[in-house]
Amino acid sequence: MKIPIELIRIVVALVAVMAWVGLNALLLVYCERKYAGHIQRRPGPFEVGPHGIIQPLIDGLKLMAKQLLMPDGADAILFWLAPILSMIPVLLLFLCIPYSPLLTGWEVNLGLLLILAFAGLNVLALLLAGWGSNNKWGLLGAARAVSQSVAYEIPLLLAVLAIAFQTGTLNLTEIVNGQGSWPWQWNIIVQPLAFLIYFTSILGETNRAPFDLPEAESELTAGFHTEYSSMGFGLFFMAEYANMVVVCSVATVLFLGGWKGPFFDGWWWFLAKTYVLLFVMIWLRWTYPRVRFDQLLNINWKWLLPLAVANLLGTAFLMKVFA
């Protein structure tokens, strides 16, 4: 039997993606803690390794060494399924992100659709975690996670759809190829409103402050992952960071020209742009207070959604007129 070459490519890419996700989580945890430290006038991690560089690795080891606990009365299947379910879709998402023309795990014509579809699975994991752990705080966190993710997915889709309209494709590589090397040739210049809507929505989608209500620790102790210890928590944590990287990568592809940049095109431009967006997310988290839940939904239904619809209709109209 002959193994199809495409399958081998996907398996290799998946393994690479797993390594990349792990590495990225370590790097991002370190960056976030260091960055937060400097925002708060302290050095951040400093003890383990030079400038605390091994700290996330040691933290990961510590997490693995912890006991896996399941509370009494919890639904064992759902409880253990949830962290795994939060991690697996994220790995698939990485598969179709084009880091450069060569560094694309799996070039699919419906790459954008695939990403948006699998990104929606994350909320199921949060719901199962909150419901399965038989904890009232967890339940409240899960309820928040669901209504927040469902609400913020809509403006996100509409914002992305405007780009799809404009470029006429759902293939991520082609979307990048449609943009030029210089910043004024990127989609963000044509679609600034879509970018703003997209960026606000991804904060809600990935549960990052100021929209981190599902895990708001001053209200819900830890929200949906209250009862998780050890790598159960670790997986949620990694999935959150991986999700952040995915949504920022997609933003880079859609709005910031992907791997294209001044002078030398290549994956370095992709990483640089993604990390700039990630830093903005971290910066927001360590600066702003948390919004209240009704305000969160009001922002979405009263502002983001009408704006996104208007943006989409405007794009469609202009496409029709000038095309």
Place this chain on the structure above:
Amino acid sequence: MTRYPNMEQVTGDFYTQNFEKGAREGSLILNMGPQHPSTHGVLRIILELDGEYILRCDPVLGYLHRMHEKMGESKTYRGFIPNMGRVDYGCPLPWNWAFVGAVEKLAGIEVPERAEYIRVITTEMNRITSHLLWWGAYILDLGAFTPIMYAFDEREWLLDLLQTPTGSRLTYSSFRVGGVGHDIDDKFIEGLKAFIPYFRSRLPMYKDLVTDNIILRKRVEDIGPMPLDMCRRYGATGPVIRGSGLAYDIRRAEPYGIYDRFDFEIPTQDTCCCMGRYKVRLAEFEQSLRILEQAVDQIPDGPIIMDKAPKPSWKPPKGEVYFAVEGARGKTSVYLVSDGTKSPYRVKLRAPGFSNLSLFAEAAQGTLLADAVAILGSLDLIIPEIDR
């Protein structure tokens, strides 16, 4: 499979079972605390929730009860002062003052001039540290992590200064009957003089970055209304009642020590909401700085404690006395009954936090869970003070 077969029959303790009796159909009973991040210690609140709306709530106290009042009955007058440093760890010096003030009033003791000034200076510094602690922790409750680090930067400066005249950083017990325990030196005065303009220059930054932030304003404005009559009903004092528009400050209403010599204002806000209480506390920074400036300029030389200050075996005259001071959280007062022996017959500590907490259940009714956290924080509760 549950490991406890009888778990269904025994759920919750006495308080929960009692609370559940009045529960509505389909509501969720939630136990918030005693180990909850935003109850700041071991306060426990039982909530009845409909979705995230609070139908009913009930604070449960007593997780940090240390019998300070009972201990007072077995300790000497001098030996009880360290207890006063532990009633309210956020702002212990007013408690020190309330107790020694009561004893001085009972025995008719005159305090030397310099000691009075040292008392004013250290107490006002303590008020600033307490408000800074509250400010950082309150913003933390609302979900912003960074301001507490900035608040602690200034708080640290003051704590370093306060080490000299009090000998400790947290549980101060430096006041003595008839004066204070330690003198302040030139280094202390210099440090304080450097701190005042520095802190003043930071306040506009806090206003721009935190107070005027749109998310914060939406979270605290018009949340947790406590009209004046409600404050009066529950006996609220301090920034809580001043945030409801009444300029009630013991430093003016029942002047003690040398507070009548200083020129300062009593900031009030009549919005009655969390923002009102927030702004009152922030305005009190400025007033405390003004008092500090004047006190540092006026402080005379002289003894810091009266001649023949009470020894442990000292016996005051018989009688009862009541003495109140303005703490960071409100009216801090001591009612003392002496039967002429070495230790008090009865010490009653009136903690402002206890009265302020009792407003919570009414104010939080019908609000969201996140609002309840904001209201609880705006009352500036220190749990050891509530339980005593």
